Amino acid sequence: MGFKYDDYVYSKKIIARRLNGFVPEVLITLGSGLGFMADEVEDPVYVPYDEIPNFKTCTAPDHKGRFVFGKLCGRNVAVMQGRLHCYEGYTMEEVTYPYRTIRLLGAEKLIVTNAAGCVNMNWKPGDLMLIADHIRLFGNGPLQGENIPEFGPRFNDMTYVYTPRLQELAEKKARKLDMPLRKGVYMFFPGPNFETPAEVRAARVLGADAVGMSTVPEATVAAHCGMEILGITVLTNMAAGVLQQRLSGEEVNEAANKAAADFSSLIRECLKDM
Ligand code: HPA
Numbered sequence: 001m002g003f004k005y006d007d008y009v010y011s012k013k014i015i016a017r018r019l020n021g022f023v024p025e026v027l028i029t030l031g032s033g034l035g036f037m038a039d040e041v042e043d044p045v046y047v048p049y050d051e052i053p054n055f056k057t058c059t060a061p062d063h064k065g066r067f068v069f070g071k072l073c074g075r076n077v078a079v080m081q082g083r084l085h086c087y088e089g090y091t092m093e094e095v096t097y098p099y100r101t102i103r104l105l106g107a108e109k110l111i112v113t114n115a116a117g118c119v120n121m122n123w124k125p126g127d128l129m130l131i132a133d134h135i136r137l138f139g140n141g142p143l144q145g146e147n148i149p150e151f152g153p154r155f156n157d158m159t160y161v162y163t164p165r166l167q168e169l170a171e172k173k174a175r176k177l178d179m180p181l182r183k184g185v186y187m188f189f190p191g192p193n194f195e196t197p198a199e200v201r202a203a204r205v206l207g208a209d210a211v212g213m214s215t216v217p218e219a220t221v222a223a224h225c226g227m228e229i230l231g232i233t234v235l236t237n238m239a240a241g242v243l244q245q246r247l248s249g250e251e252v253n254e255a256a257n258k259a260a261a262d263f264s265s266l267i268r269e270c271l272k273d274m
Contacts, residue, residue, distance in 0.1 A: 002093075002145060002146065003054065003093060003097065004148070005148050005150045005151075007053070007054055008097070008100045008101050008104055008148075009104060010053055010054075011052050011053050011054055011055065011097070011101045012101050012104040012105050014051075014052055014053055015047055015052060015067070015101065015105060016105060018045060018047050018069075019045060019069055019105075022045070022069055022070075022076065023076060023105065023106040024069060024076050024077055024078035024102060024105055024106060024107045025075055025076045025077070025106070025107060025108065025109060026075055026076070026077050026078070026107060026109045026110070026111060026271065026274065027077070027078045027079075027080070027099065027102045027103075027107040027109070027110045027111070027222075027227075028072075028077055028078070028079045028080065028110075028111045028112075028113075028267070028271075029080045029083050029110070029111070029112045029113060029215075029218060030079060030080065030081060030082075030083075030113055031083070031112075031113040031114035031115050031214065031215075031234070031256070032114070032115040032234075032236075032252065032253060032256040033115065033234065033253065033256030033257045033258075033259065033260040033263070034113055034256075034260055034263060034264060034267075035064060035081055035082070036260065036264075037072075037079065037264050037267070038064070038068040038079045038081035040072060041068045041069075041070035041071065041072050041077065041079055042070050042071040042072070043070045043071060044068050044069065044070040045068070045069040045070060046066050046067070046068055046069075047066060047067040047069065048065060048066040048067075049065045049066060049067070049082075049098070050065070052101070054097055055097060055098065055101075056084050056088075056090050056094050056095075056097075058082035058083070058084060058088075059088045064081040064082045065081070065082045066081050066082065067079065067080060067081070067098075067102075068081055072268070072271060073268050073271040073272045074272065075271050075272070075274075077271070078102050078105070078107055080098060083095075083214060083218070084098070085191065085192075085213055085214055086139075086190050086191070086213075086217065087190060087191035087192035087213055091140075092140050092141060092142035092144075092217045093142060093145070095142065095217045095218065096142040096217050096218050096220070096221035099218050099221045099222050099225070099227075100148075100151055100221060100225055103151070103222070103225045103226075103227060107227070108226070108227055108228060109166075109227060109228045109229075109230075109274060110218070110219075110222045110227045110228070110229045110230070111229075111230045111231075111232070111267060111270070111271070111274075112131075112215050112218055112219060112222075112229065112230070112231045112232075113231075113232050113233070113234075113263070113267065114186075114212050114214045114215045114231075114233050114234075115212065115233070115234050115235075115236045115252055115255075115256045116129075116186060116210040116211055116212030116233045116234070116235060116236070117194065117195065117200070117210065117211045117212065117235070117236070117237050117238065117239030117240065117247070118209070118210060118235035118237065118238050118239055118242070119187070119200055119203050119204050119208050119209055119210055119211055119239045119242075120182070120184060120204075120209040120210070121204075121242065123182055123209070123235060124235070124238075125235055125236055125237050125238060125255050126234075126235065126236075126255060126258065126259050127180065127182050127234075127235045128174075128179070128180070128181050128182065128232060128233070128234055128235070128259065128262065128263060128266065129181070129182040129183065129184050129186075129209065129210055129232070129233040129234075129235055130162075130167055130170050130171065130174075130181055130182065130183045130184075130231070130232055130233075131162050131184070131185075131186045131215070131219075131231030131232065131233060132162060132167065132183050132184060132185060133161065133162065133185050133186075134161065134162075134185065134186045134187065134188060134215070134216050134219065134231075135185060135186075135187040135188065135203075135206060135207070135208055136187075136188040136216045136220070137206075139190055141217075141220060142217045142218075142220050142221050143156070143220060143221065143224055151224055151225040152224035152225050152226060156223065156224045158220075158223060161219055161220070161223045161229060162219070162229050162230070162231050163228040163229055163230065165228070166228060166229070166230040166270070166274055167183070167230070169230075169270055169273055169274060170230060170232065170266065170270050171183070173266060173269040173270050173273075174266060176269065177262075177265060177266060177269060179262055179265075179266060181266070182209070182235075184208075184209030184210060185207055185208050185209050185210070186208070186209070186210045186211075186212060186215060186216070186231070186233060187203045187206070187208035187210065187211050187212075188211075188212065188213070188214075188215070188216035188217075189211055189212070189213055190213065191213035192213065194239075194240050194247045195211055195239060195240050196240060196241070197240050197241020197242075198241075199211075199240075200239040200240050200241050200242065201241065203239070210233050210235060210239075211239050212233065215231060215233075219231060228274075230270060230274065232263070232266065232267065234255070234256055234259045234263055236251070236252040236253075236255035236256050236259075237251055237252055237255060
């Protein structure tokens with residue numbers, strides 16, 4: 001706990017040694033169902049998280065736990081094939097450590113994807129949602145503790161976390177692909193249990209359209225260090241209590257896999273012009 005700026009610089013150096021001068025422009029975090037996109041990276045260089053100082057590794061199923069550096073749609077990318085979650089027992093600081101590290105390597109943009117439960121009653125499982133904003137009311141935040149001014153200021157602005165220009169780009173690309181794209185607010189819950197029906201009702205009253213267990217820690221840290229962020233969610237299920245049935249991890253994975261083809265074409269289109 002209490003990483004210092006030099007810790008991030010050291011991790012960056014260890015990665016840079018493997019990259020022969022390659023500088024990533026865009027960091028991409030692949031959520032459930034999208035892991036296959038990492039296999040589409042050209043001239044890939046793989047760097048497993050467990051070979052990088054201070055990195056934690058993935059315990060979630062379908063999350064490989066490595067970076068894939070290379071070209072995707074003509075852009076230099078760093079793909080996180082597998083993300084870290086707080087519910088794996090990691091602190092927010094550990095979960096977000098990779099983002100600051102890759103920022104130091106040169107990446108100025110972040111595409112973050114996830115699967116989430118649908119809170120908005122007018123939408124349905126399988127829909128894609130552009131993240132316009134997020135809610136994290138409770139629990140620790142990733143920027144608590146001593147500020148590292150090399151990354152950003154103590155009291156950083158959160159007005160435009162999800163870059164308006166990138167939101168417009170995603171909406172334009174979705175129209176081009178003739179793909180419906182919802183736009184809404186993602187609310188963070190720490191998990192690993194799904195929410196209770198009462199929590200989902202509360203989330204709806206508060207203005208959330210989707211609930212999930214990722215993305216907010218990394219977006220918070222990436223915004224602090226000045227990255228432009230595009231966030232896209234696949235709504236895999238109606239959130240707890242909306243339907244008179246239980247939720248399961250299998251249902252979530254199945255729906256994520258079903259939406260993966262459309263989801264990845266939208267990301268590829270955005271990547272070209274972001
Ligand atoms: N809640 C939280 N996270 C999720 C859900 C959900 O209903 N579905 C997929 N990820």
